[in-house]
Amino acid sequence: MLLFDILLPGLVLGGMYALIALGLTLQYGVARIMNLSYGESLVAAAFGTLSLYSGLKLSPLLALVLAIPAAALLNWLLYRLLLQRLIRRSKDRGAQEVDSILVTFGVLFVIQGVMLVAFGGQYYSYSYLSIPVTVLGSTLAVNRLVALAFAALIGTAVYLALTRTRLGTAVRAVAVDPNAAQLVGIDVGQLAGLAFAFGGGLVAAGGVLVSMFLTFNASMGVVFTMKALVVVIMGGVGNVMGALVAGLLLGVVETAVARLVDPGLTLAATFALFLAVLLIRPTGLFGKAAS
Amino acid sequence: MTGPSKALAWCIGLAVAAAAITLPLYANGYYLALGISILYFTVLATAWAMFSGPTRYVSLATAAFFGIGAYTAAVTGETLSWPLQLLTAAGVGAVVAAITGLSTLRLSGIYFIIFSFGLAELIRQLVIWYEVNIHKSVGRYLFSDITQEMLYWQLCALTALVFLAGFVLTRSRFGLALRAIGADETAARHSGIDATAVKLGVFIVSAVFMSVTGAIMAPRWTYIDPAIAFNPMISFQVVIMALLGGAGALIGPVLGVIPLVLLFEVLTAALPNHFSIVLGLIFIGIVLALPKGVVGLVDQVWRRERSKVTAVKPLSGGGTLLVAETVGKSFGGLRAVDKVSLDVRAGEILGVIGPNGSGKTTLLNMLSGALVPSDGTIRFDGAVINGMAAHRIARLGLARTFQLVRVMPDLTVAENVATAALFRGSRSSAAQESIHELLVMVGLGDMADSPAGDLTYIDQKRLELARALALHPRLVLLDEWLAGLNPTELETGIALIASLRARGITIVMVEHVMDAIRALCDRCVVMSAGVVIARGTPDEVLADPTVITAYLGEPDA
Numbered sequence: 001m002l003l004f005d006i007l008l009p010g011l012v013l014g015g016m017y018a019l020i021a022l023g024l025t026l027q028y029g030v031a032r033i034m035n036l037s038y039g040e041s042l043v044a045a046a047f048g049t050l051s052l053y054s055g056l057k058l059s060p061l062l063a064l065v066l067a068i069p070a071a072a073l074l075n076w077l078l079y080r081l082l083l084q085r086l087i088r089r090s091k092d093r094g095a096q097e098v099d100s101i102l103v104t105f106g107v108l109f110v111i112q113g114v115m116l117v118a119f120g121g122q123y124y125s126y127s128y129l130s131i132p133v134t135v136l137g138s139t140l141a142v143n144r145l146v147a148l149a150f151a152a153l154i155g156t157a158v159y160l161a162l163t164r165t166r167l168g169t170a171v172r173a174v175a176v177d178p179n180a181a182q183l184v185g186i187d188v189g190q191l192a193g194l195a196f197a198f199g200g201g202l203v204a205a206g207g208v209l210v211s212m213f214l215t216f217n218a219s220m221g222v223v224f225t226m227k228a229l230v231v232v233i234m235g236g237v238g239n240v241m242g243a244l245v246a247g248l249l250l251g252v253v254e255t256a257v258a259r260l261v262d263p264g265l266t267l268a269a270t271f272a273l274f275l276a277v278l279l280i281r282p283t284g285l286f287g288k289a290a291s
Numbered sequence: 292m293t294g295p296s297k298a299l300a301w302c303i304g305l306a307v308a309a310a311a312i313t314l315p316l317y318a319n320g321y322y323l324a325l326g327i328s329i330l331y332f333t334v335l336a337t338a339w340a341m342f343s344g345p346t347r348y349v350s351l352a353t354a355a356f357f358g359i360g361a362y363t364a365a366v367t368g369e370t371l372s373w374p375l376q377l378l379t380a381a382g383v384g385a386v387v388a389a390i391t392g393l394s395t396l397r398l399s400g401i402y403f404i405i406f407s408f409g410l411a412e413l414i415r416q417l418v419i420w421y422e423v424n425i426h427k428s429v430g431r432y433l434f435s436d437i438t439q440e441m442l443y444w445q446l447c448a449l450t451a452l453v454f455l456a457g458f459v460l461t462r463s464r465f466g467l468a469l470r471a472i473g474a475d476e477t478a479a480r481h482s483g484i485d486a487t488a489v490k491l492g493v494f495i496v497s498a499v500f501m502s503v504t505g506a507i508m509a510p511r512w513t514y515i516d517p518a519i520a521f522n523p524m525i526s527f528q529v530v531i532m533a534l535l536g537g538a539g540a541l542i543g544p545v546l547g548v549i550p551l552v553l554l555f556e557v558l559t560a561a562l563p564n565h566f567s568i569v570l571g572l573i574f575i576g577i578v579l580a581l582p583k584g585v586v587g588l589v590d591q592v593w594r595r596e597r598s599k600v601t602a603v604k605p606l607s608g609g610g611t612l613l614v615a616e617t618v619g620k621s622f623g624g625l626r627a628v629d630k631v632s633l634d635v636r637a638g639e640i641l642g643v644i645g646p647n648g649s650g651k652t653t654l655l656n657m658l659s660g661a662l663v664p665s666d667g668t669i670r671f672d673g674a675v676i677n678g679m680a681a682h683r684i685a686r687l688g689l690a691r692t693f694q695l696v697r698v699m700p701d702l703t704v705a706e707n708v709a710t711a712a713l714f715r716g717s718r719s720s721a722a723q724e725s726i727h728e729l730l731v732m733v734g735l736g737d738m739a740d741s742p743a744g745d746l747t748y749i750d751q752k753r754l755e756l757a758r759a760l761a762l763h764p765r766l767v768l769l770d771e772w773l774a775g776l777n778p779t780e781l782e783t784g785i786a787l788i789a790s791l792r793a794r795g796i797t798i799v800m801v802e803h804v805m806d807a808i809r810a811l812c813d814r815c816v817v818m819s820a821g822v823v824i825a826r827g828t829p830d831e832v833l834a835d836p837t838v839i840t841a842y843l844g845e846p847d848a
Contacts (some may be wrong), residue, residue: 082575090584098347100402101349101404102534103578106572106578107570107571107576108571109567110572112567113569113571115563116567222409222412227414229408262420264419264424267409268413270407270409271413274406278394278395278402
């Protein structure tokens, strides 16, 4: 059935986008870093998984366990060594955003360059659990369902951590107002680094899961960054539920466009959705109205 | 731009121009190719800095416009003459820039940056889609009789044109308007600048230059496909060059282009595979170490050695100037201001007082156009102004200051004031004179050339007032202008406000300093929880039991 043929893969893809956007909203909403190299980290994780799978025969699910802490550590170092200087230097939020965009733009090319040297420009994929199953009359590969299940699991865990724990509450406080958070005894610098690192961990998880069912190459990070940014803005910066709904929406719209119109126009669909949101609700679908 | 960088600009400019124009006469193919690279990056980086430098709206879309130009030239190559191809490329670039700008530039900078980041990729995919589905083959062959020399001289002409455009822009009021927008967009709007229109205009001009560059460069390839035309590396290289040189000055980008083109040349030969890694590292280094570029470094050293002073002249004034009828504002379920009516008579000082959170600033924001009222009408001098854009209200003669001062830190004191005078029609030396008068009047006569960011708090407040006055307003809204001043400063401040009334300016002031209210105000309006609870002379309202309750609570509480 056409409806389910669009809806199911759309939701799987959307679940990935939501998970990826969740990491970006932690980096941007909490650590105030607009990370343009985000998609490159994702692709790097995908390549890492590929190497482990084809080289050492390690299961991608095992790669997931390895990738999250590794990426978190790398991102934490990036934050401590590079980004924190910029934050200390900049006078206001605007200058800080521009500086962070510029530096991460540089990081983008470094990561991309390393991947190009290691893997070249061609497309890669590997076959893992690509067994077809029929769900609600439409055929899906098991790897997509596994990816979706893990995305849901990780997403729920993050959501609960943010809403039910002390640390999570502190993180949300920083997202709302870093100055006020300081006044109630929260170490904003420390927490921002933590959020940035954790956001990096999430994008690595996204990369591992995406690599199980998509083909990828070294220079497609920009597309993922764009999509994650669009989802974050659509959902409202710092809004976890918003990112989830917007991610699913984007996944379904994209799949519908690919299926019904032309697969070459998915990025155009992303941009159209982005523009529509900007023009109608610049603060996001679930963002509060600007005062 | 300050002295040495100006002299430097002229010397380097003339020498480079002379050497550059004659280059094809004595250089061999290799150096000519290098010259072409330097020129086209010069045009791109200068055009980029024209918009992104002053506004700080970092555009990552250079590759998009360059590619549009190149691809347009390739598509129209067989049907149009060369000049028409260039014009078509300019036209397509302008249309895409207008669409991008109209949809993103009215929002804050971050949305623009994100959008521009994906633009090249979007257009590339759209072009591929078009070629696959409609043209049925991806890529175009380009047969042109344009030689390297001709290509080079075309770029020379375009370089001259982009510098001329940049020069005219920095000299015009739009140049200062752009810098004001970059420094503080809200303050710029309340100084009468139509920020969206100014940004859009300059963005389009900059995009046209990039597109024409792409079209001129197209014959360099004999075969063009979307991946060649829309190479994201170009956006990146242009940003690096402009930032290394300094995006704030016209000459800045060139200072970055020359060393970096040479470096790229060495890099592509020595480390072809590691090109983008090295480039990325260099870029990070530049952003961290040289935030204002080479030009910024020169300026910084120079600025420590100068300052200046000047003279005086008066202003003007004229029943009921401002009327608000049952004005209200809701934020979600909260009624911040509910059915407030008031009238302000010409020449008076009206005080708006009330406890914190009573809606005073919201009211002021509606009067000045920062917020659109949810209901009610506001008339200024007979004209309905609710819903009107902030810059248009400012130009009608209704100016304001902000509760938290908003000066533009990187602009000088005089430039801060000049932003307000930009779009009043009064330009030229008369305007310059009145700026100095205003600065003397508020007590900043000696500091005209200091960066506004260096001023003390009271001086920033004075500056904000001077900027509001530069609009030659009939009515000034002061939002807690006296807050945070020490007793001596308070006396000076009160005297200054009194002198404004003496000049015929009508004033509405939100204030907590009761001594100032008693000393200055003819009448007062007292607000509490979004409604007016008392009106009258300061002595009357301050003795009113309702007012006392609003401030201090019930006697028994």
